[in-house]
Amino acid sequence: MTADTSLRFREFKMPDVGEGLTEAEILKWYVKPGDTVTDGQVVCEVETAKAAVELPIPYDGVVHELRFEEGATVDVGTSIITIDVAPGSALVEEPPPAATEPSLAAAEQVAQEPEEKAEPQRRQPVLVGYGVAESSTKRRPRKATPGVPEQAAAAAIQAEMNGHGAPAPDRPRPLAKPPVRKLAKDLGVDLAQVIPTGPDGVITREDVHAAVAPAPVAAPVTPVARPAEQPAPAGAAPAQAAAPAAGARETRVPIKGVRKATAAAMVGSAFTAPHVTEFITLDVTRTMKLVEELKADKDMAGLRVNPLLLIAKALLVAIKRNPEVNAAWDEANQEIVHKHYVNLGIAAATPRGLIVPNIKDAHEMTLPELAQALGELVATAREGRTTPAAMQGGTVTITNVGVFGVDTGTPILNPGESAILAVGAIKLQPWVHKGKVKPRQVTTLALSFDHRLVDGALGSKVLADVAAILENPKRLITWA
Structure with missing residues (x-):
């Protein structure tokens, strides 16, 4: 019918x-x-x-x-x-x-048919917001090896790959279903070196895993559940990798998703924008006292109050005093774009990799509004529900390496942004205060900036302003 x-x-x-x-x-x-x-x-x-x-x-x-x-x-x-x-x-x-x-059923059929070479043909765009991908409509048969069964041919190829001769130029392509080919690609496995155990010489997922980490006794592979994202305000330690199998000397993890995108972005940023990093060590005792007072303030009841909140506010005030730092480099149009808004990024390390959601129009927020926005950002990331939109359009970023007990670092700019402030651990240290050495709460800040946009004088002013506010938080009122 x-x-x-x-x-x-x-x-x-x-x-x-x-x-x-x-x-x-x-x-x-x-x-x-x-x-x-x-x-x-x-x-x-x-x-x-x-x-x-x-x-x-x-x-x-x-x-x-x-x-x-x-x-x-x-x-x-x-x-x-x-x-x-x-x-x-x-x-x-x-x-x-x-x-x-192809569907899953069709994929299985394709895996058992002779491989063919596809001629690419560009697909037309589909619904709004969708991309286009290469597809194929015309195929021609692959050259076969006369008189040699597929399974025997596969064994012969394996022998060649083990050093018993050079690979034959016309050997048949190893047989595997599309999902298995994708797995092999992710794990960096050459299918020509894998011994097939499936029917008719088809390579299975188990064959690919065995090629990655062969062991005397095969153990069942137990899928590891993906943990929920658990970032601290500026990053918490990613979840530990699964315990290696007994006797295993290496564990390979596919580079994909957030980690793959982050790696590409950081490489692009590091080798595109000329980075300059400046450091300052300061006494934040007064800021820490103000944090404790705000926690008890009824106007801040139910809100997330911590040092990061005041550091974020201090950076926003410093940007207001030095607006030229809030800019972007437009290479295509050969223009510097000065932005009259601040979308404040907060770097968060999660089990899926580093993400940098940002608070839209943070420059317009009061302290309670900023506290609420920070709390919502962290809660959303912890639940693993941060949307792509929340990670787009950032202008400057804060990364809190102090949560790991680290004093400072040289942060890499989030692509497209002009500056990033790294906050070190706040520790009780001997400090000269009013002519006497006293124990004070001390931290180190590091500001990296794009030297195409921000010269040393401007970068120094911004960092000095942030430090001055944190040393004497009354400036949040007088300077704002």
Whole structure:
């Protein structure tokens, strides 16, 4: 029976949940085939290069097929789930495979067919906010090795890779399903060096893991649950790696998601913006006393009050006194962009990697409003619900390395920002106060800035102003 199934089966594609993101990893499915779903219901959680995000389905109906397993990385614009929006109707045909990616069932079939070389053809843009990806529509057969069964050929290739001869130029490509190929790519494994144990010489996930860390006795691989993000205001220690298997000398962790994006951004920032870092050590005893007084103030009841709050306020006042520091370098237009707003970033180290959500228009906030915004930022990050939008548009950042007991550091600029302030540990130290050596609360601040935008004089003024406020917090009133 021939019928139009496009009205019955609807494909939900991986959206671009950030700005310009090209892929996302499926962390968890909340539904399975046969489940009834409604418009707006969350069906899965995905991790992009910036954050973990829950995706709602825009249809009412019944789940027909999940096109990818948990852990799969999917290009933006690729169908990830099929919904039967007219269950029980007379149409019985299966929905056609997604134009951009094969289904899981199709992937298994592809893995057992001879490999073919695809000629790229650019796909047209899909829904607004989606990216485009390369797809293929025309294939030609791969050159085969006459008279050699696939499994025997694979064994021959393995022997060559072990040093028993040079690889044959026309050898068949190792057989593996797309998810297995993706796993091998993430782990840095050459499939040509993997001994296949699957039917018809197909390489399995277990084969790839065995190639990474071969052991005399194979142990079952237990998935490790992803912990919730637990950042301190400016970063808490990431969760410890899982205990290595007995006898293992190395553990390999795929570089992806937030950590991959952070690494690329930091490399780009370090080698694009000329960094200058200046340091100052100061007495913050008065600031610490004010923190204790504010904790008892009824106007601050229920709000998060800590040294970071006053440090953030001090930086905002310093920027107001030196507005030229709040700028960006526009390479394309050869312009310096002076910003008349401050989106204050707070660096947070999480199990997924470093994230820098920012407080929008922090310069307009009163102290209680700033305290509330900081509390909400930390709570959201701790729950793992920081959105990509919350990490975009930052202008300056604070990173609190003092929570690790570290005195100072040379922080790297968040890409596109002009300055970043590192706050060291606050410790009781001997200090000359009013002509006498006394125990005082002392810390060290480090300010890194983009030397294309900020010269030494301007950077020094900003850092000196922050220090002056923290030494005598009454300046929060007189200077503001």
